[in-house]
Amino acid sequence: MAGNPRNGRPYRRLVAAQKALGYPCARCGYPIDPALDARHPFSFTLDHAVPLSRGGSLLDPANARSMHRRCNSAKGNRTAPAPPKTSHRRWRW
Structure with a gap:
């Protein structure tokens, strides 16, 4: 009986390698703190x-x-990028 593939060594290796790259969030662009608890x-x-x-x-x-x-x-x-964060405020000039 096979277990969950996300618990396997190849998946954990991929996660560790991606995390080690230190890239910012692909959705919002802000840095990701690697020291945060996984539930944060x-x-x-x-x-x-x-x-x-x-x-x-x-x-x-x-x-x-x-x-x-x-x-x-x-x-x-979803595969589409996040919608742009825009203000709905009506600016007066």
Whole structure:
């Protein structure tokens, strides 16, 4: 009986390698503090550019990118980039 592939050594190796690169969040662009507890909203998570539910590869480094836990949850299984953060304020000149 096979276990969860995300608990396997190859997946953990991919996560460690991606985290070691020190890239900022692929969604918001802010740095990711590697010392944060894994449950913290701004901790490191591995995101898949092409979600697994849409046929993306679990272990392909080209499909892996760094993301905050909160940003990854907000992205869900979408592949489109995040909508731009714009103000809805009406400016008066």
